[in-house]
Amino acid sequence: MDAKMRVMTENPLNAETPIERLRTWITDNEVFFKRNQGMFPESPVELGAWSLSIDGHVDKELNLSYEDILALPKVVVANTLECSGNSRSLLKDKASGNPWTIGGVGNAMWGGIWLGDILKKAGLKSDAKHVCFEGFDIPKGKAQIKFIRSIPIEKAMDSTLLAYEMNGEQLPLEHGFPLRALALGWTGANCTKWLIKITLITAPVDSFFMDKVFRIFQKGEDRYSGEVITQMPVKSIIFQPLKDEQFQEGVIPIRGAAYAGEDGIKEVVVSVDDGQSWHPATLIGLDVPYAWRHWEYLWESK
Ligand SMILES: Nc1nc2c(c(=O)[nH]1)N[C@H]1C(S)=C(S)[C@@H](COP(=O)(O)O)O[C@H]1N2
Numbered sequence: 623m624d625a626k627m628r629v630m631t632e633n634p635l636n637a638e639t640p641i642e643r644l645r646t647w648i649t650d651n652e653v654f655f656k657r658n659q660g661m662f663p664e665s666p667v668e669l670g671a672w673s674l675s676i677d678g679h680v681d682k683e684l685n686l687s688y689e690d691i692l693a694l695p696k697v698v699v700a701n702t703l704e705c706s707g708n709s710r711s712l713l714k715d716k717a718s719g720n721p722w723t724i725g726g727v728g729n730a731m732w733g734g735i736w737l738g739d740i741l742k743k744a745g746l747k748s749d750a751k752h753v754c755f756e757g758f759d760i761p762k763g764k765a766q767i768k769f770i771r772s773i774p775i776e777k778a779m780d781s782t783l784l785a786y787e788m789n790g791e792q793l794p795l796e797h798g799f800p801l802r803a804l805a806l807g808w809t810g811a812n813c814t815k816w817l818i819k820i821t822l823i824t825a826p827v828d829s830f831f832m833d834k835v836f837r838i839f840q841k842g843e844d845r846y847s848g849e850v851i852t853q854m855p856v857k858s859i860i861f862q863p864l865k866d867e868q869f870q871e872g873v874i875p876i877r878g879a880a881y882a883g884e885d886g887i888k889e890v891v892v893s894v895d896d897g898q899s900w901h902p903a904t905l906i907g908l909d910v911p912y913a914w915r916h917w918e919y920l921w922e923s924k
C-alpha cells in the first residue's frame with residue numbers, strides 16, 4: 623500500500639487518501655481510501671476456487687464461476703464512493719469511529735456487470751424485496767459479527783454493479799477482489815466487498831450492520847428507529863488550499879469536488895467571509911452520472 627496514505631488502523635486496514643491526491647477526477651487505486659470492518663485474506667483468492675451463489679426467493683438458484691461472470695455483458699461506469707463516516711473528525715460534536723478528515727471519498731471507473739442481469743437470470747419470486755450481500759472477509763473481535771447488509775430490490779435491479787475492475791485494473795485485493803457490489807450513488811456501506819453470496823429476502827436483513835450502524839439517529843436515540851443510510855446526500859469538499867496553508871495577497875485558487883449520490887450538481891457557491899457573501903464557482907471537468915463534479919473559485923484577496 624502507498625505509504626503516503628493516512629493509516630488510521632492497521633488491523634483491520636482503515637486508511638484515507640492524502641488530500642492532494644483527491645485533486646484528480648479519477649482517484650488512483652493505490653491511494654483510494656480503504657475501509658474495513660473485518661480482515662480480508664493477505665493474498666488474493668484462487669479464482670478457480672471462488673464462486674458466487676444467488677439464492678433465497680428466486681425461481682432458480684445460481685452458482686456462478688468467475689468465467690461465468692466475465693461472460694456476461696460488461697459495463698464500465700463512473701462512481702464516487704464515500705464512507706458514511708467521512709469528515710467525522712471535523713464535526714463540532716465528537717463522534718466515535720475512524721477519525722476521517724475529507725479523504726474517505728474517491729471516484730473511479732468501475733468495470734463489471736449489472737446485478738439486475740443476474741437477478742433476471744435467477745428469476746425473482748414476487749415476495750423478493752431486498753437483496754442481501756455476504757463477503758468472505760473474516761469478522762474481527764470476539765463477537766464474530768459479519769458485515770452483512772441488504773439493499774432494496776428496486777436499487778438492485780436498477781443501478782447496482784458487480785465490479786471486477788477498478789480504473790482499468792483487476793479489482794485490487796483491498797477493494798474486494800474478485801468481486802464487489804456497488805450501489806451507484808449510495809454510501810460505501812451499501813457496497814459489499816469480496817462477494818460470495820447474494821440472497822433474495824422479503825424484508826431488510828436483520829443484522830448488526832443493518833440495525834445498529836449505518837442509520838441516521840441523534841445521540842441518545844434508539845439506533846434502530848433511525849433511517850437506514852442509502853444514497854449520499856449533497857456535499858462538497860475543498861482539497862485546495864490545504865488546511866493551514868499560507869498565502870500572499872493576490873489570486874488564490876480554491877478547488878474542490880461536489881457530489882450528491884444519484885443526483886447531479888447544478889451549481890457550487892463559495893464563501894470566503896464565513897457565509898456573509900457567496901460567489902459562484904466554475905464547474906470543471908467531466909459531468910457524468912454518479913461521479914463527483916470538480917469546481918474552482920479564483921479568490922481575489924486583497
Ligand atoms: N465485505 C465487506 N464489504 C465492505 C466493508 C467490509 O468491512 N466488508 N466495508 C464497507 C464500507 S463501510 C465502506 S465505506 C466500503 C469501502 O470501500 P473501499 O475500501 O473499497 O474504499 O466498503 C464497504 N464494503
Ligand SMILES: [Mo]
Nearest residue numbers: 705706810811
Ligand atoms: Mo463506510
